[in-house]
Structures are given as C-alpha cells and as structure tokens.
Amino acid sequence: MSAPGTPSPSADVVLEVKDLKKHFPIRKGLFSSVVGHVQAVDGVSFSIRRGEALCLVGESGCGKSTVARTIARLEEPTAGSIVLNGTDISALGEGEIRPYRRQMQMIFQDPYSSLNPRLTAGEIVSEPLTNFGLAMGSDLQARVASLFERVGLRADAMAKYPHEFSGGQRQRLGIARALAVSPQLILADEPLSALDVSVQAQVLNLLIDLQDELQLGYLFVSHDLAVVEHIGHRIAVMYLGRIVEIADNASLFDTPLHPYTEALLAAAPVPEVQRTKRERIILTGDVPSPSAPPSGCRFHTRCPYVRPECSRIDPPLVEVAPGHHVACLLRPGPSAGHAAP
Amino acid sequence: MAALDKTPSGAARADNTEPILSVRDLRTQFFTSDGVVRAVDGVSFDLHRSETLCIVGESGCGKSVTALSILGLIPREIGRVVGGSIRFDGMELTKLDEGEMRRIRGNRISMIFQEPMSSLNPVYTVGFQIAETLRIHQGLSNKAAAERAIEMLALVRIADARRRAGEYPHQLSGGMRQRVMIAIALACNPQVLIADEPTTALDVTIQAQILELMVELKERLGTAIVLITHDLGVVAEVAERVIVMYAGRTAEEATVSELLDNPQHPYTRGLIGSIPRRSTPGARKTTRTRLQEIRGIVPSLREEIPGCAFAPRCSIATERCTSQRPPLETHGPRHSAACWETAPSSALTATSPRS
Numbered sequence: 001m002s003a004p005g006t007p008s009p010s011a012d013v014v015l016e017v018k019d020l021k022k023h024f025p026i027r028k029g030l031f032s033s034v035v036g037h038v039q040a041v042d043g044v045s046f047s048i049r050r051g052e053a054l055c056l057v058g059e060s061g062c063g064k065s066t067v068a069r070t071i072a073r074l075e076e077p078t079a080g081s082i083v084l085n086g087t088d089i090s091a092l093g094e095g096e097i098r099p100y101r102r103q104m105q106m107i108f109q110d111p112y113s114s115l116n117p118r119l120t121a122g123e124i125v126s127e128p129l130t131n132f133g134l135a136m137g138s139d140l141q142a143r144v145a146s147l148f149e150r151v152g153l154r155a156d157a158m159a160k161y162p163h164e165f166s167g168g169q170r171q172r173l174g175i176a177r178a179l180a181v182s183p184q185l186i187l188a189d190e191p192l193s194a195l196d197v198s199v200q201a202q203v204l205n206l207l208i209d210l211q212d213e214l215q216l217g218y219l220f221v222s223h224d225l226a227v228v229e230h231i232g233h234r235i236a237v238m239y240l241g242r243i244v245e246i247a248d249n250a251s252l253f254d255t256p257l258h259p260y261t262e263a264l265l266a267a268a269p270v271p272e273v274q275r276t277k278r279e280r281i282i283l284t285g286d287v288p289s290p291s292a293p294p295s296g297c298r299f300h301t302r303c304p305y306v307r308p309e310c311s312r313i314d315p316p317l318v319e320v321a322p323g324h325h326v327a328c329l330l331r332p333g334p335s336a337g338h339a340a341p
Numbered sequence: 342m343a344a345l346d347k348t349p350s351g352a353a354r355a356d357n358t359e360p361i362l363s364v365r366d367l368r369t370q371f372f373t374s375d376g377v378v379r380a381v382d383g384v385s386f387d388l389h390r391s392e393t394l395c396i397v398g399e400s401g402c403g404k405s406v407t408a409l410s411i412l413g414l415i416p417r418e419i420g421r422v423v424g425g426s427i428r429f430d431g432m433e434l435t436k437l438d439e440g441e442m443r444r445i446r447g448n449r450i451s452m453i454f455q456e457p458m459s460s461l462n463p464v465y466t467v468g469f470q471i472a473e474t475l476r477i478h479q480g481l482s483n484k485a486a487a488e489r490a491i492e493m494l495a496l497v498r499i500a501d502a503r504r505r506a507g508e509y510p511h512q513l514s515g516g517m518r519q520r521v522m523i524a525i526a527l528a529c530n531p532q533v534l535i536a537d538e539p540t541t542a543l544d545v546t547i548q549a550q551i552l553e554l555m556v557e558l559k560e561r562l563g564t565a566i567v568l569i570t571h572d573l574g575v576v577a578e579v580a581e582r583v584i585v586m587y588a589g590r591t592a593e594e595a596t597v598s599e600l601l602d603n604p605q606h607p608y609t610r611g612l613i614g615s616i617p618r619r620s621t622p623g624a625r626k627t628t629r630t631r632l633q634e635i636r637g638i639v640p641s642l643r644e645e646i647p648g649c650a651f652a653p654r655c656s657i658a659t660e661r662c663t664s665q666r667p668p669l670e671t672h673g674p675r676h677s678a679a680c681w682e683t684a685p686s687s688a689l690t691a692t693s694p695r696s
C-alpha cells in the first residue's frame with residue numbers, strides 16, 4: 001500500500017515520508033533527567049512528486065516546522081523513513097548524507113536571521129556552489145548572476161550585504177541560494193509570513209513560476225489558508241503532531257471532512273464583504289499541549305461533534321474518497337456516507 | 342454585570358452625530374541620529390460612537406505610531422507630534438499636559454498593545470493587574486476592585502475566572518493573555534478602545550474567538566473601536582469603516598463595503614488584488630494563476646516625499662504625482678481617497694482644455 005495521499009506510485013515521486021516521528025525530550029532538575037516527551041511529530045506519512053506542491057497547514061505548535069526540519073535532517077528523526085529519490089536518508093550519518101543535501105534545500109520564514117550578515121549577497125548565493133564543488137571562477141560568477149536574474153534581483157545587488165535589502169529582497173536571496181545547487185525538492189517553512197502583504201504576492205508568484213519551470217517538488221509549510229489554496233496541489237492538515245486530513249486542493253477546500261479542517265476553514269477571515277452573517281464554527285478552548293496529547297482522537301477536547309468513543313479510540317487515517325484521507329471516527333469510509341450530526 | 346452598565350465617570354455623553362474622536366492631518370516625527378523619520382505624515386479620520394474603524398497598511402506605515410500619538414505615548418526624548426489635531430469628546434488632546442492625559446488614558450481611551458506578553462507585568466497576577474486599573478481610575482477599594490476583576494475575566498469568557506485571577510501571565514495561553522488585555526482595556530468602560538493587532542500573533546481559531554468577543558463586547562458596552570491590522574480578512578470581518586495608510590498618510594477612507602468593492606486609490610486596488618483569494622465552491626480555478634503584484638518597495642520615511650508617496654510604484658502615475666501631494670478628495674458619501682488620477686475631479690481636468 002502506498003503512503004496516504006500518494007495519487008499513484010510512480011517514478012515521479014521525489015519524497016516519500018512514512019510514519020515519521022520526532023519526539024523532543026523534556027528535561028528537568030539538577031541532573032536534567034527526562035521527565036517526558038514533546039510529541040512534536042507523531043507518525044506522519046505523505047509523498048511529493050516532481051512539480052507538485054504539498055502544503056502543510058495547522059496551528060502554531062502542531063509540528064509543521066519539525067516535519068520540514070526533520071526531513072532536511074536538521075533534526076534527528078525518532079522513527080520512520082524519509083525516502084528521497086529512492087534512498088532512505090533517515091538513518092544516514094552526517095558524512096553519508098552530504099550528497100543528498102544537494103537534492104533538497106530549505107527556505108526559511110525569517111529572511112533576516114537565515115542569511116549570514118557578514119557575507120555579501122553574491123557570496124551568500126555562491127557559497128553552496130563552491131561548497132559542493134559545482135562551479136569555480138568565471139563559471140561561478142555567471143551562475144550567480146543568472147540566479148540573481150532568475151529571482152528578480154539586480155546584478156549590482158551582489159556586492160550588498162543582507163541588511164541593505166528589504167524583507168522581500170532578502171527572501172529572494174534565500175530562494176536564489178536554495179536554487180543554486182539545482183535541488184529537486186524545496187522545503188519552504190512559512191516563506192511569506194515575515195513579508196508585507198504587497199510583497200507576499202511577489203514572492204508567491206516567484207515560487208510558482210520557479211516550480212512550473214523547474215518541476216521542483218515543494219513541501220510548503222504555512223498557516224495561511226488562502227496562500228495554501230493558491231499554491232498547493234495537495235494539502236495536509238496537521239493537528240498536534242498528526243496529519244488529520246490530506247487531499248487534493250479542490251477536495252479539501254470544497255469538501256473538508258475532518259471537523260478540525262472544517263473549523264479551520266471557517267475561522268479564517270476572508271477579505272470579502274460579509275453580506276450575511278457567516279455561519280461559523282468557533283472552536284472553544286485552547287490547543288492542548290503536545291507533551292500530553294489527549295487520549296483517543298487528539299481533537300476530541302475541542303471537537304463540536306465529539307462522541308463518547310472519541311476519547312477512547314485513536315482514529316487512523318483512512319482513504320474515504322480517491323486520494324482523500326481523513327482521521328475521524330465519524331468518517332468511516334465512502335460507503336457509509338457522511339455521519340455528521 | 343450591572344457595574345458595566347453605568348456611563349463612564351464624569352463623561353456626559355454628547356449627541357450621537359459628533360465623532361467621539363477626530364484626527365486631522367496628524368504628523369508625528371522621530372528625531373534620530375541619522376535624520377528625521379516622518380512616521381505619521383498626514384493622517385485624518387473620524388471615529389463615531391459605537392463604531393469599529395479599522396486602520397490597515399503594511400509594516401512601518403505608521404499605524405502603531407498613530408495610536409501612540411493619540412494616547413500621548415510618544416517618548417519625548419525621541420519623537421513628537423509636530424502637527425495636526427486630535428479631538429476627543431470636545432477636548433484637544435495635543436494640548437493636554439501629562440497629568441491630564443493620564444486621567445484619560447486607560448480610563449476613557451484605552452489601548453491593547455501589539456505585544457501582549459510585554460504589556461502584562463510578569464510578577465503580578467492577572468487579577469491584580471485588572472484590579473489596579475480600577476483602583477487607579479475608578480477609585481474602587483481593594484476588595485471591590487478584586488471582585489470586579491473576576492467579573493471582567495468572566496466577561497471576556499475566561500473559564501474558572503476566580504482561579505485564573507490568581508494566576509500569573511506565563512501560566513496562561515496566548516489567547517487567554519489577549520483576553521486579559523481586553524479585560525484590562527475594558528475595565529473602566531472606555532469610550533474608545535484602540536486595539537493594535539490584537540490577534541496577529543494568535544492562531545486562526547483563537548483569533549476567531551477574540552474577534553467575536555470584541556464585536557460582542559462593543560455591541561454590549563457601546564465602546565467605539567479602532568482596530569489596527571494588516572489583514573484585510575479581519576477588516577472584512579469586523580470593520581464598519583476603514584482607513585488605508587501608506588507611508589504615514591491616509592491613502593483612502595471608506596465604509597468596508599465601499600473599500601472592498603469599489604476601491605479608488607491605486608494602492609488599495611493593488612493591495613486587494615495581491616491577496617490570494619479563497620475561491621467559492623464551483624467557481625474553482627483548475628490551474629494555478631499568478632497574483633497581481635504591486636511592484637517595488639515602500640519608500641523610506643527619512644526623506645521628505647513631495648508628491649504622492651505611492652507614485653514610484655503606481656502604474657498610472659503622472660508627472661504631477663511625483664511633484665504635488667494629492668489631497669484627500671471625496672469620491673462619494675463617506676468615501677475619500679488621496680490620488681490625483683482617480684479623483685472625480687481628474688475627469689474634469691482631463692477633458693477640459695489646458696489654458
């Protein structure tokens with residue numbers, strides 16, 4: 001069986017993640033003994049094909065960044081496999097992983113802190129090329145110049161330092177650096193969140209153009225549903241370290257099946273005049289702590305449709321329509337129909 | 342909640358047609374070692390009783406400084422309101438001394454600041470912090486203030502208010518801290534509440550709770566609200582009227598439906614066009630489309646901008662735009678914009694022969 005959300009197994013798959021877990025120890029006291037674990041990511045599976053953008057949405061602390069960082073092997077996975085172009089990189093050592101780092105690159109939320117302030121923009125972009133021994137001398141200069149052009153930065157910006165750029169320009173610089181080594185997969189963690197509204201559109205357009213042109217796979221982490229709807233081919237919704245629903249763009253937005261997805265979609269304000277009062281489900285209560293997730297379905301403490309069995313049974317992620325997977329006891333399968341109250 | 346129903350102390354409510362707060366051509370500057378920052382460079386708006394007015398604009402356009410100027414909170418050592426007027430309930434706030442301002446601030450005009458964590462004191466319980474506002478401004482006894490604080494926490498829908506009143510800020514979630522801020526701000530039943538990005542740091546589900554709460558409390562208590570945000574979705578959700586700021590100036594002012602359906606200023610048009618939209622079911626696009634972009638970046642506020650601040654990024658800018666500042670012109674009832682090219686009068690000048 002293929003991982004949830006894999007439309008069809010094919011050679012096109014750039015990344016396949018299976019049952020990925022990342023638990024962080026909580027240490028306390030004099031001897032820093034481990035008193036518990038934050039289950040930041042607790043069994044996440046999905047795949048990404050060439051040219052496909054898979055978006056990861058969910059509220060703060062649900063584990064989105066940890067998924068991206070663990071795939072990039074910036075964090076050691078606790079369990080599970082990370083198959084990049086056919087090779088499981090989850091257990092590779094630092095030396096062995098080096099060649100694979102070229103195939104995937106990360107773009108960070110904060111264009112301010114993710115760039116070395118002491119390097120010029122030109123050096124920032126050429127650094128990965130020299131590190132991987134991909135280019136030297138005049139070839140290097142030419143490649144850096146073409147990367148600058150590709151992301152819409154002027155060539156004369158190469159001599160400037162990061163602080164001399166605006167937020168949007170810095171994010172372009174981060175994208176140029178990520179593209180330098182010709183990766184097949186981009187892990188973008190909230191790449192627009194630190195940018196102004198009018199600049200977000202510029203960067204979002206750039207990311208879409210680059211993907212279409214270079215057939216890159218994207219793991220696009222965001223909490224902004226409108227952005228996700230705009231760029232994502234498929235969407236995975238996370239809640240407390242788990243994927244609770246994964247589907248193609250149209251299915252997820254038109255027929256959300258998980259009560260959390262439904263609430264998330266209802267909560268996001270839309271920039272249109274409200275002619276009639278919107279019927280909206282407003283969740284009560286706070287997000288529980290990932291160090292002590294609720295029993296059974298992790299969403300049961302806030303779910304408007306909660307039933308007694310929800311606190312006992314941990315619902316698995318099931319395919320209820322082609323490519324549409326959901327983890328909710330009220331959604332038993334395509335034949336049983338919708339059991340919503 | 343009987344205590345909340347009485348009118349604010351000493352504030353005889355005037356007739357309903359006068360705006361409660363009226364800001365005219367406000368200009369606030371900071372004096373730094375490398376020059377003058379024109380943080381607010383000509384902002385005007387009226388706020389009516391029981392109205393929600395949103396101020397939108399991108400980072401650094403002067404939204405927070407506008408709010409701090411109204412409350413007289415610009416630190417004297419570094420900046421000053423250099424021009425314009427701020428009239429509140431018949432008083433000119435720019436002329437008041439610090440003692441007089443202190444009686445208004447937190448009492449008749451209160452504010453929720455952009456960073457909730459830094460505006461709550463970590464060493465006092467939240468109940469104490471609400472009670473303190475009541476002791477200072479309303480002269481309540483310790484006991485009465487403590488009881489009112491619990492009532493206020495219940496009002497902002499904090500469950501188990503009595504227990505929570507005895508907790509410290511770090512023991513509360515972000516959403517609960519923001520509710521405490523609202524409780525403090527509303528404790529004295531102010532006539533005006535200025536809320537600076539009260540939900541930006543919160544998750545969407547918590548944001549929805551807080552926005553709903555603010556709208557409900559406004560309707561119940563009759564407080565006029567100035568809500569500062571950069572999120573047009575939030576604007577559509579709660580605003581009655583909106584002002585769009587750009588580079589320290591009012592670019593456009595309109596009712597929310599006018600602004601979203603019939604934007605006049607090229608910046609507002611660009612802003613609305615550049616946000617990704619959630620599509621309506623059935624009307625879904627099958628391929629991804631590019632968003633409309635506003636090219637370029639915001640201008641520096643360190644140099645004087647003689648013309649329209651948006652001119653370098655504007656696709657319909659003319660010679661006049663770069664040299665002369667466009668005035669706020671009326672585009673219809675309660676709708677004005679500061680743009681030479683889209684102003685109704687520009688149609689006249691365009692067709693009339695040059696003399």
Ligand SMILES: Nc1ncnc2c1ncn2[C@@H]1O[C@H](COP(=O)(O)OP(=O)(O)OP(=O)(O)O)[C@@H](O)[C@H]1O
Nearest residue numbers: 024038040059060061062063064065066067223290
């Ligand atoms: N290095 C770490 N040590 C301990 N706990 C961590 C660490 N990194 C993340 N966590 C915890 O793991 C959980 C998931 O964090 P993560 O940053 O992945 O969330 P997120 O979904 O990206 O949230 P946000 O939207 O706020 O960025 C959180 O509870 C966080 O506190």
Ligand SMILES: Nc1ncnc2c1ncn2[C@@H]1O[C@H](COP(=O)(O)OP(=O)(O)OP(=O)(O)O)[C@@H](O)[C@H]1O
Nearest residue numbers: 371378380399400401402403404405406407419642
């Ligand atoms: N203490 C200060 N000294 C110098 N300049 C300042 C100071 N405070 C604010 N400014 C400048 O004033 C301008 C307006 O700032 P303000 O904080 O009002 O922006 P804002 O619209 O609230 O932005 P944001 O959406 O990021 O909160 C900015 O250019 C800012 O750099």
Ligand code: SF4
Nearest residue numbers: 649652655662680681
């Ligand atoms: S005044 Fe000119 S530059 Fe400014 S928005 Fe209007 S047309 Fe554009």
Ligand SMILES: [Mg+2]
Nearest residue numbers: 064065066189
């Ligand atoms: Mg994150």
Ligand SMILES: [Mg+2]
Nearest residue numbers: 404405406455
């Ligand atoms: Mg601000």
